[in-house]
Amino acid sequence: xxxxxxxxxxxxxxxxxxxxxxxxxxxxxxxxxxxxxxxxxxxxxxxxxxxxxxxxxxxxxxxxxxxxxxxxxxxxxxxxxxxxxxxxxxxxxxxxxxxxxxxxxxxxxxxxxxxxxxxxxxxxxxxxxxxxxxxxxxxxxxxxxxxxxxxxxx
Numbered sequence: 001x002x003x004x005x006x007x008x009x010x011x012x013x014x015x016x017x018x019x020x021x022x023x024x025x026x027x028x029x030x031x032x033x034x035x036x037x038x039x040x041x042x043x044x045x046x047x048x049x050x051x052x053x054x055x056x057x058x059x060x061x062x063x064x065x066x067x068x069x070x071x072x073x074x075x076x077x078x079x080x081x082x083x084x085x086x087x088x089x090x091x092x093x094x095x096x097x098x099x100x101x102x103x104x105x106x107x108x109x110x111x112x113x114x115x116x117x118x119x120x121x122x123x124x125x126x127x128x129x130x131x132x133x134x135x136x137x138x139x140x141x142x143x144x145x146x147x148x149x150x151x152x153x154x
Contacts, residue, residue: 020147022099027140029089034136035129036080045079046125053121057114062104070097112142
């Protein structure tokens with residue numbers, strides 16, 4: 001069955017979402033993708049994830065970091081092997097990139113760092129769905145929690 005719902009309002013909302021909302025959506029996407037990637041990843045996926053994670057962990061400039069982080073998370077989504085989830089994320093990843101860049105440029109919110117991302121890749125490699133989901137959440141929660149607190153203060 002083909003949906004008759006017009007996607008335009010959703011697509012416009014992605015474009016105007018605040019950074020906290022973007023991270024809330026990323027949490028949902030990434031936890032699901034991590035679990036699926038742990039089940040379905042291939043050797044090719046693992047090589048690509050290792051390379052992208054190394055680039056992410058060595059990125060320093062805001063634009064370089066935003067692109068590298070978004071690329072890594074997109075590759076996890078690709079490894080998940082769910083075409084519907086992937087298409088949603090392909091649209092979303094541009095907004096994620098912009099949010100990461102804004103956070104890095106403003107230097108207001110600290111991101112989670114390399115450790116949870118390293119744990120995410122290790123769990124995907126091991127095929128451990130629960131650990132992959134936990135690591136994906138741990139990669140996003142610090143920024144999301146800080147953003148949530150910041151919105152409470154504002």
